[in-house]
Amino acid sequence: MKNAKKLCAVMLDTIGRELPICNQTGKAIELKVDDHLTITSDVSKEPSAEFLPVNYSGLSEILKKGDTIFLGQYLFTGSENTSVWLEVLETNGQDVICLVKNTATIAGFTLMHVSQVHASLPNLSDKDKQIISEWGSLNSVDFISLSYTRNVEDVRELRAFLRTNNLHETQVFAKIETVEGFKHFDEILQEADGIILGRGNLGIDLPPEKVFLFQKSAVYKCNVAGKPVIIARVVDSMTGNLRPTRAEATDVANAVLDGADGILLGAETLRGLYPIQTIKIVGRICAEAETVCNHSVLFKRIRNHVGEPMSHAEAVASSAVRAAIKVRAALIVVFTSSGRAARLISKYRPPVPVFAVVIPRLRSTSLKWTFTTSAQARQLLGLRGVYPILASPNVETSGASTEESGLKIALDHGISVGLLKPNDRIVIFQKVGDSSVVKIDELPA
Numbered sequence: 001m002k003n004a005k006k007l008c009a010v011m012l013d014t015i016g017r018e019l020p021i022c023n024q025t026g027k028a029i030e031l032k033v034d035d036h037l038t039i040t041s042d043v044s045k046e047p048s049a050e051f052l053p054v055n056y057s058g059l060s061e062i063l064k065k066g067d068t069i070f071l072g073q074y075l076f077t078g079s080e081n082t083s084v085w086l087e088v089l090e091t092n093g094q095d096v097i098c099l100v101k102n103t104a105t106i107a108g109f110t111l112m113h114v115s116q117v118h119a120s121l122p123n124l125s126d127k128d129k130q131i132i133s134e135w136g137s138l139n140s141v142d143f144i145s146l147s148y149t150r151n152v153e154d155v156r157e158l159r160a161f162l163r164t165n166n167l168h169e170t171q172v173f174a175k176i177e178t179v180e181g182f183k184h185f186d187e188i189l190q191e192a193d194g195i196i197l198g199r200g201n202l203g204i205d206l207p208p209e210k211v212f213l214f215q216k217s218a219v220y221k222c223n224v225a226g227k228p229v230i231i232a233r234v235v236d237s238m239t240g241n242l243r244p245t246r247a248e249a250t251d252v253a254n255a256v257l258d259g260a261d262g263i264l265l266g267a268e269t270l271r272g273l274y275p276i277q278t279i280k281i282v283g284r285i286c287a288e289a290e291t292v293c294n295h296s297v298l299f300k301r302i303r304n305h306v307g308e309p310m311s312h313a314e315a316v317a318s319s320a321v322r323a324a325i326k327v328r329a330a331l332i333v334v335f336t337s338s339g340r341a342a343r344l345i346s347k348y349r350p351p352v353p354v355f356a357v358v359i360p361r362l363r364s365t366s367l368k369w370t371f372t373t374s375a376q377a378r379q380l381l382g383l384r385g386v387y388p389i390l391a392s393p394n395v396e397t398s399g400a401s402t403e404e405s406g407l408k409i410a411l412d413h414g415i416s417v418g419l420l421k422p423n424d425r426i427v428i429f430q431k432v433g434d435s436s437v438v439k440i441d442e443l444p445a
Helices: 126-139 152-164 179-183 185-191 199-205 208-225 246-258 275-292 295-306 312-326 340-347 374-382 399-416
Strands: 011-013 029-031 036-040 051-053 068-072 083-092 095-100 104-106 111-114 143-146 171-176 194-197 229-232 262-264 331-336 354-358 361-364 369-372 386-390 425-432 435-442
Touching (some): 011 126, 036 083, 068 104, 126 152, 143 152, 171 179, 179 185, 179 199, 185 208, 194 208, 199 208, 199 229, 208 246, 208 295, 246 275, 295 312, 312 340, 312 425, 312 435, 331 340, 340 354, 340 386, 354 374, 354 399, 374 386, 399 425
Parallel strands (some): 011 143, 036 051, 143 171, 171 194, 194 229, 331 354, 331 425, 354 386
Antiparallel strands (some): 029 104, 036 095, 068 083, 068 111, 083 095, 361 369, 425 435
């Protein structure tokens, strides 16, 4: 990231309640349709086409005849031959006997997902805690993706653990990927800083005809709450193909049109053959979708949901976006230290880029004075349409010229990247004393 010479944020993804198959050898195992396969908690058994060990002693207690199990590196997508669908026939002691429903070859790291069954596994595994305590604390990670979030207590537990490791500013993104998380979505949304829709597992737990309904509902709720939402599992076929399918390309575009803040790539860039091409193609689809997005409709939808009377902050932020729409501004510039003002602007989905000039805050301890807000600037990268610019500490110490200096930084950057040209109008959202002010400016000819 240092070599990239640009602001980058780091998200740490937890393991959570994963159930990995114990295949230390990593050898390929071919499973054939209609064969019987025994999943056992006896990890001493050699993995084969007849037996697969998993390190969870309570597996046979939570399963019953007719339950559905999926195995695979990145779970079942319908287009991979490395994932398999199993139907539970019976349980016998610590063994679960299953019927193989499709032919597949599994190899390497393989996960197991049990559809709509509650496994009594900890929210944070020991490995999660170790990585957060060591690597996460050392690198002051900006976000943590909390896998398999089931309820609001999962989020609170992670926050408490972060505080014990001095990660007070790290934001928590709850990854919703089970029916249980779906049922508790509203309370999770209130507590979390953002949401990730993990559609791999969710597509297993929910009937196919229900997945799109949940996605659209979840995105809408995140939008009106002003919290970022990220969609995962969008171009699975690009793990092995140079181009996405027509359905996948449309899926990415629809996510943008619905109001998603970001797209999360997984297997496509982790083990895929074309990681760079995947990023470029998904980026182009998102950019094209944004050109036809009806931002006025999004703005009115969110404003109507907030209702009246609005809070002072909401009223001024929505006014800034409305002004940008009415005067056809090329850019919105917002000054912020905590990032809250930029989040409110992004909430109302402006049709133009938002330059968030993050003003460093001066903090003191008994030993030294330090400037902060680099974390706040990086975290704004998770918001749709927001481009954070970390102002120099000299801006904070320059007294009355704070806004002027910050505005010059923003305008110079806008011109250098081609977003601004002579006679363009810009909307400026800033604090003047205890008041928030919106003003419109125009670049000279």
